[in-house]
Amino acid sequence: MAGRAVPHDANEGLHDAPLRRKPTINDVAGIAGVSFGTVSRVLNDAPDVSAATRQRVLQVIKDIGYRRNRAATALVTSRSTSIGILSDGSPRFGPVGTLMALENIARKKGYATTVISVEQPYEESVQDALDTLDDTGVGGIIVIAPVVDMAAAVWNATCRVPVEMIAAGASSTPNVFTYSENQELGARLATQHLIDLGHTDIAHFAGSMEWFDGRVRKRGWEAALRDAGLTPGLCPEGDWSPGWAYETALQLVRDQKVPQAIFAASDHTALGLIRAFAEHGIRVPEDVSVVGFDDIEGSDYFLPPLTTVRQDFTALALMSMEVLLGAMEGRDVDRTPIAPTLVVRDSTRRANSPK
Amino acid sequence: MAGRAVPHDANEGLHDAPLRRKPTINDVAGIAGVSFGTVSRVLNDAPDVSAATRQRVLQVIKDIGYRRNRAATALVTSRSTSIGILSDGSPRFGPVGTLMALENIARKKGYATTVISVEQPYEESVQDALDTLDDTGVGGIIVIAPVVDMAAAVWNATCRVPVEMIAAGASSTPNVFTYSENQELGARLATQHLIDLGHTDIAHFAGSMEWFDGRVRKRGWEAALRDAGLTPGLCPEGDWSPGWAYETALQLVRDQKVPQAIFAASDHTALGLIRAFAEHGIRVPEDVSVVGFDDIEGSDYFLPPLTTVRQDFTALALMSMEVLLGAMEGRDVDRTPIAPTLVVRDSTRRANSPK
DNA sequence: CGTATCTCCGTAAACGTTTACGATGATGTC
DNA sequence: GACATCATCGTAAACGTTTACGGAGATACG
Numbered sequence: 001m002a003g004r005a006v007p008h009d010a011n012e013g014l015h016d017a018p019l020r021r022k023p024t025i026n027d028v029a030g031i032a033g034v035s036f037g038t039v040s041r042v043l044n045d046a047p048d049v050s051a052a053t054r055q056r057v058l059q060v061i062k063d064i065g066y067r068r069n070r071a072a073t074a075l076v077t078s079r080s081t082s083i084g085i086l087s088d089g090s091p092r093f094g095p096v097g098t099l100m101a102l103e104n105i106a107r108k109k110g111y112a113t114t115v116i117s118v119e120q121p122y123e124e125s126v127q128d129a130l131d132t133l134d135d136t137g138v139g140g141i142i143v144i145a146p147v148v149d150m151a152a153a154v155w156n157a158t159c160r161v162p163v164e165m166i167a168a169g170a171s172s173t174p175n176v177f178t179y180s181e182n183q184e185l186g187a188r189l190a191t192q193h194l195i196d197l198g199h200t201d202i203a204h205f206a207g208s209m210e211w212f213d214g215r216v217r218k219r220g221w222e223a224a225l226r227d228a229g230l231t232p233g234l235c236p237e238g239d240w241s242p243g244w245a246y247e248t249a250l251q252l253v254r255d256q257k258v259p260q261a262i263f264a265a266s267d268h269t270a271l272g273l274i275r276a277f278a279e280h281g282i283r284v285p286e287d288v289s290v291v292g293f294d295d296i297e298g299s300d301y302f303l304p305p306l307t308t309v310r311q312d313f314t315a316l317a318l319m320s321m322e323v324l325l326g327a328m329e330g331r332d333v334d335r336t337p338i339a340p341t342l343v344v345r346d347s348t349r350r351a352n353s354p355k
Numbered sequence: 356m357a358g359r360a361v362p363h364d365a366n367e368g369l370h371d372a373p374l375r376r377k378p379t380i381n382d383v384a385g386i387a388g389v390s391f392g393t394v395s396r397v398l399n400d401a402p403d404v405s406a407a408t409r410q411r412v413l414q415v416i417k418d419i420g421y422r423r424n425r426a427a428t429a430l431v432t433s434r435s436t437s438i439g440i441l442s443d444g445s446p447r448f449g450p451v452g453t454l455m456a457l458e459n460i461a462r463k464k465g466y467a468t469t470v471i472s473v474e475q476p477y478e479e480s481v482q483d484a485l486d487t488l489d490d491t492g493v494g495g496i497i498v499i500a501p502v503v504d505m506a507a508a509v510w511n512a513t514c515r516v517p518v519e520m521i522a523a524g525a526s527s528t529p530n531v532f533t534y535s536e537n538q539e540l541g542a543r544l545a546t547q548h549l550i551d552l553g554h555t556d557i558a559h560f561a562g563s564m565e566w567f568d569g570r571v572r573k574r575g576w577e578a579a580l581r582d583a584g585l586t587p588g589l590c591p592e593g594d595w596s597p598g599w600a601y602e603t604a605l606q607l608v609r610d611q612k613v614p615q616a617i618f619a620a621s622d623h624t625a626l627g628l629i630r631a632f633a634e635h636g637i638r639v640p641e642d643v644s645v646v647g648f649d650d651i652e653g654s655d656y657f658l659p660p661l662t663t664v665r666q667d668f669t670a671l672a673l674m675s676m677e678v679l680l681g682a683m684e685g686r687d688v689d690r691t692p693i694a695p696t697l698v699v700r701d702s703t704r705r706a707n708s709p710k
Numbered sequence: 711c712g713t714a715t716c717t718c719c720g721t722a723a724a725c726g727t728t729t730a731c732g733a734t735g736a737t738g739t740c
Numbered sequence: 741g742a743c744a745t746c747a748t749c750g751t752a753a754a755c756g757t758t759t760a761c762g763g764a765g766a767t768a769c770g
Contacts (some may be wrong), residue, residue, distance in 0.1 A: 024756055035720045038760060072756035074426035076725045082469065082491065091455050091652075093720060100446050103472055113493055114437070114469040117458055129505065134469055135425045136437065160377070242656035271653045278658055297446075298651075300624045301597035303633055303658045350373045379726055390750045397727060403748055427726035432754045 023066045032060040034094050044070065058252060074137045083324065084133035086143035086149055087124070089117040092240065093266070093294050094213060094243040095144050098166060101317035102142060109321065113185030114138060122153035130159045140328045142166065142320060147210050155308075162327035166190055166320055168217035177327055179320045179335060186309040186340035187220025190263050190291045193307070193342055195228045198351035199261035199289060203234040207265035207278060207293060217293060233259050238269065238299055244265070253280045260351060267292035267299045270347070274302070289348040304346035311340045362613055378421045387415040395448050398423060398499045430493045437467040438679065439488035439516075441481070441498040443505055444472040447595065448621070448649050449568060450499050451665070453521060457497060458670035464676065470492060477508035485514045497675060498519065502565050514645060517682035521675055524571035532682055534675045535690060538568055541664040541695035542575025545618050548662070550583050553706035554616035554644060558589040560628060562620035569595075580628055588614050593624065601628030608635045613643055615706060622647040622654045622663055625702070629657070644703040659701040666695045707708045 023271040025043070029036040034053060041049045042057045047055075060066070074080055083106055087099055099115065106113045118125040133141055138161060147165040154165055155173055164177040174177040194202050203220045207214030218235065225232045234257065238244040245264065252258050253276065264270035270292035274284050283302055284290055292299060295310035315338045318325055326333035384391040389408060396404045397412045404412075418511070429435055438461055442454055445572070454470065461468045469491055473480040488496055500506040500522040507552035509520055509670065510528055519706065524534040549557050560577045573590065580587045589612065592598040607613050619625035625647035629639050639645055639659060647654060662678030670693045679686035681706060 021758095026756080036757085037720055037759095039717085044758080050718065053718080067486060067490055069430070069756050071426045071429035072725090073490050073758075074725095075430055075727085075756080076423070076758045078725075084572055085562065089455070089459055091452070096451055096455070097446065100444070100451070100472075103470060104444055107471060112469050112471060112487060113734085114467050114491075115458060116453075116462060130424060136469075137426055166694075243655045246656055259586060268653045272656045275656045275658055298597045298623045301601060301627045301630045303630055305630075306650075333585075377726095381726080392729095392750055393748085395749075396749085404750060408748080424726050427755090429755095430726080430757085431728050458732080513732075634732085 007265045018208055021033070022069070023064045024069070025066070027064065028057065028060050028066050031064065046098070055106045058069055064071070067146050074107070078137075080137040080139045081110065082114055082136070083321075084136070085113050085115040086129050086133065086154075087115060087117045087142070088146060088311050089119050090146065092146070093268075095146050097313040098144050098316060101313040102321065104226075104314070105317045109325070111139075112153060118150070120149075122150045123156070124155035126150065127157045130154075130163070130249070134160055140164070140324045142324055143317065145170075145207075146213060148212060148215075149210065150210070157201065162324060164320060164324045166316070167213040168251045169219070170212055170293055171198035177323055177335075179316075180212075180322050180337055181311050181316050182337040182339050183311070184216045184220035184223070184340075186293065186311065187217040188224040189340070189342040190293065190307075191224035191310050193291060193344065193348065194263060194289060195224065195230065196262040197261070197348060200230055200351070201233050201260040202230065203259040203262045204353045205248065205264045205269050206227035206235055206237040207240045209237055211240075214265060221263050232264075238265070240266050240268060242268045242272030245269040248271075248278045249273035250280075253277070255280060256265040258282060261289040262291075264290055267294045267296045267302075267306060270299075270306055270308070271302060274347075278303070285347050285349040289351075290341075291348055295343060299346060302347070307343065307345045307348040309340050309342050323353060374434040376379075377424070378419045379424070380421075382419065383412065383415050383421050385514055386419065407556045407653050409562050409705070415620040418491075424535065425435070435492040435494045436465065436493045437469060437493050437494035438489070438493070438676075439496040440468050441484050441496055441509075442470060443487065443499065443501060443678060445501065445642075447501070448623075448651055450501050452666070452668040453499055453671060456501075456668040457676065459669070460672045460676045464680070466484050466494075471504070472562075472604065475504075477505045478592050480512070481505065481508035481514045483565045485509075485518070489515055495519065495679045497679055500525075501568060502563075503567060503570075504565065506567070517679060519675060519679045520680065520696045523567040524574070525567055530680055532690075534678050536666050537692040539575035539698075540668070540692075541648065542618070543579040543650065544695065544697040545662075546576045546579035547583075547665050548703065549616040549618060549644060550579065550585065552644060552703060553614070555585055555706075556588050556615040557585065558614040558617045558619055559587070560619045560624050560625065561590055561592040562595045565590055566595075572611060574619050581594040584616065593620070595621050595623060597623050597627030597630070600624040601631045604628035604631035605635075606638060608632065613637060616644040616703070619645055619647045622649045622657075622661060623652045625661055625663070627658065629702075633658070640702050644706075646697075646703055650698060655700060657702070662698065662703040664695050664697050667693055 003168045023040045025036045031040045038049055039057055042054045066087045085102055087095055103113050116129045118129045140162040143154055143165045145165050151167045151170055166180055167178055170178050206218045209215055222232050261355040270290050292306045292308035295308045299306040299308055323335055324335050371644050382505055384394045392405055394412055397409045405673045442450055471484045473484050495517045498509055498520045500520050502598045506522045506525055520530040521535055522533055525533050527533040561573045564570055577587050590679045591603045625645050641642050647663035650663045654661040654663055677688050678690055
C-alpha cells in the first residue's frame with residue numbers, strides 16, 4: 001500500500017501547463033481574488049455573482065486548468081453524473097451491440113458509464129455488482145440481461161438507485177423497469193416473409209431457451225404461423241452456435257426431413273445450417289429458403305447473402321436511456337418498444353418456382 | 356435541479372433489510388460501541404484492534420449492510436479502485452474483443468472500469484475524454500487505439516495518471532506505455548503457411564492503412580515474403596469491409612489476375628472475396644488458397660471453413676492490465692507481446708496439387 | 711439623514727472517510 | 741512499587757466541494 005508512485009513523474013516533460021497537483025477551488029479563489037464560495041457559485045451557475053467577477057473567475061479557471069473534483073462533489077451532493085451498466089460477460093452480438101450503443105448515448109448526454117459484467121452463478125454476482133455500482137455513485141443502472149437466470153437475479157436483488165433492464169419480452173416489476181426491442185415482431189416479420197413467399201413447411205432453428213431472445217423469437221415464429229393457419233414445423237432448440245446448427249442440419253438431411261423454409265434464430269445459426277446443406281448439395285435458396293436474425297457484419301456476403309432481421313441498437317439504447325433518466329428524475333416516459341426491420345436478400349425465394 | 360426524486364420510493368416493498376439512508380462508518384461505530392476510528396481500522400485491516408472488537412465490528416457491518424462510501428475514500432486518499440478505458444466507438448472485432456476482455460480482467464482484480472469512447476476528430480475529443488476519466492478518479496487509463504490518428508492524439512495529450520495504449524506495432528513514449536498483440540507475427544504466420552504450402556504468388560487484401568492493424572499485418576506479409584525470397588504480389592488496400600473485398604476481387608477476376616493465394620487482412624475481408632470468387636466459379640481452396648485474420652465467430656462455418664489467425668484477447672487484456680497496474684504502482688513489468696496463433700482449416704491447400 | 715432593500719460576496723458547517731497522534735489501562739521489569 | 745512498554749482505542753484534522761446563512765456596501769425611499 002505504497003500509494004501512487006509513478007516512475008519519475010507523470011507530468012515530466014509534457015508540453016502543456018504543468019499541473020503537478022490538481023488545482024482546487026481554493027487555488028482559483030486565491031488567484032482570482034475572491035472567496036471559494038464565489039468560485040463555487042460560478043461553477044454552479046448560481047446567481048448572486050456579478051458579471052465582472054464571473055468573467056474573472058472563469059478566466060482563472062481556464063488559465064490554470066481547474067477541474068471539479070468529482071469525489072468531493074459526489075460526497076456532498078450524493079448525486080452523480082454517471083450511470084452503471086451491468087452486462088453478462090458474453091461476447092454475443094446482441095449484448096455487445098447494446099452495450100456499445102448505450103455507452104455512446106450516455107456520453108452524448110453527458111454521463112460517464114461504468115460497466116460491470118457478471119457471470120454464473122448470477123444469484124450472488126448480480127447483487128454484488130449492483131452494490132459495487134451503487135458504491136461508485138451511479139445515478140441509475142441499466143442491466144443487459146439476455147438470459148432469464150440473470151433477469152431473475154435482478155428481480156430478486158435490492159438496489160437504492162433506479163434499475164432498468166433490457167430483456168426482450170420480459171415484463172416490468174415495481175422495482176425494475178424493463179425495456180427491449182420488439183423481437184417477437186422481428187420473428188413474425190421473418191416468418192411472415194417466408195409465408196408470403198408461399199412456403200407452408202416452415203421450421204425454426206431456435207436459439208437457447210435460456211435466453212429471452214431465444215424464447216421470444218420462437219414465440220414470434222409460432223404466432224405468425226398460427227395466425228396464417230399453418231402448423232409449426234420442426235423446431236430444434238440450440239445454443240446460437242453455428243456448430244450446433246451444422247450438426248442439427250446434418251441430421252435433418254440424413255433423416256430426409258429438410259423443410260421448405262427455415263427461420264434461423266440468428267445469423268450464426270443460419271451460417272452453420274447453410275454449410276451443412278451446401279455439403280450435401282442442398283442449395284439455398286433454390287431448395288430451401290432461410291432467414292436469419294441479427295444482420296451481423298458480413299451477413300450480406302454470406303453464400304448466399306442472408307435475408308435477416310436487423311435490430312436498431314442505437315434506437316434501443318436511446319430509448320432505454322430515456323427511460324432510465326426518466327426514472328431517475330421521477331418523470332414518466334413513453335415506453336413503446338423499438339421495431340426491428342426485415343432485410344431481404346438472396347437466401348429466400350418463392351416456393352415451387354423452378355429456376 | 357430538483358435532486359433525485361424516484362417515484363414513490365426506491366426501497367419500497369423490497370424484502371431485504373430496509374436501507375433508506377446508506378449507513379455510515381459512524382452508524383457502525385455506534386452500534387458496535389466503538390469509535391469510528393476503530394471501524395476504519397478494521398475496514399482497512401489495520402493492526403491495533405483486538406480480535407474480539409474486530410469480530411464485533413465485522414458482524415455489525417454485515418448486519419446493517421454497511422458499504423464504504425467510495426467518494427469519501429477517494430476524496431481523502433486520492434487513490435482509486437477504478438481504471439478508465441478509452442476506446443474508439445467502432446464496433447469492430449478487435450476493439451470490442453479487447454474491451455470485453457479488459458473489463459473482465461479488471462473486475463477479477465477488483466477494479467471497476469469506466470469506459471468512454473471517442474470519435475473523430477480525435478484531437479479534442481481524446482484530451483477531453485482523458486480529463487473526464489481523470490475527474491472520475493481513475494487510477495490509470497488504458498486506451499484502445501486501433502487507428503493511428505487516435506494514437507497521435509493520445510501522444511499529444513496530457514494526463515496526470517498513467518496512460519497505456521493498446522496499439523499494434525506502435526512504440527512507447529515517455530508518457531504513454533504501449534502494449535499490443537504481436538500482429539506482425541500473426542501476419543507472418545499466415546503468409547508462411549501459404550509459403551509452406553508451395554504458393555509463390557501470394558497477394559494481400561490489406562486492411563485500412565489508417566489502422567495499426569492494417570499496417571502491421573501488411574508489414575508482416577511483406578516480411579515473410581521477403582525472408583522467403585519471394586516478391587510480394589498484389590496488395591490492394593481497403594477498409595476491412597466484405598463489400599470492398601467483394602468489389603476488389605471481382606475486379607481481379609475480370610482482369611484475370613486472380614493470384615494463387617491470398618492473405619486477407621481480416622475474416623470479413625476474406626468473406627467478401629470468397630463470395631466474389633464463388634460467383635465466378637473460382638473455388639477456394641482448389642483454385643486459390645485464402646487465409647483470414649481474427650477467427651471471428653462462425654469463421655469455422657464459412658464456405659469453406661476459414662484458415663485464419665486467432666488473437667488471444669484475454670491474454671492481451673491480462674498483460675496490459677498488468678502493465679498498467681505496474682505503472683500505477685511504480686514497478687516495472689515484463690512487456691513482451693502476446694503471440695497470435697494460426698488455425699488451419701479448409702480454405703488453404705497445397706499448390707499445384709490437382710484434386 | 712435614517713432606514714429598508716437589494717446585490718454581491720464571505721464564512722461555517724457538513725458530506726464520510728483516512729491518518730497521525732495522543733490517551734488509557736494492562737502488563738512486564740527491575 | 742515505580743516506571744517503561746505495549747496493546748488497544750479515541751480524537752482531531754484534513755480531503756474538496758456545496759449549501760445555508762449572514763454581513764457589507766450601494767442604492768432607493770420616506
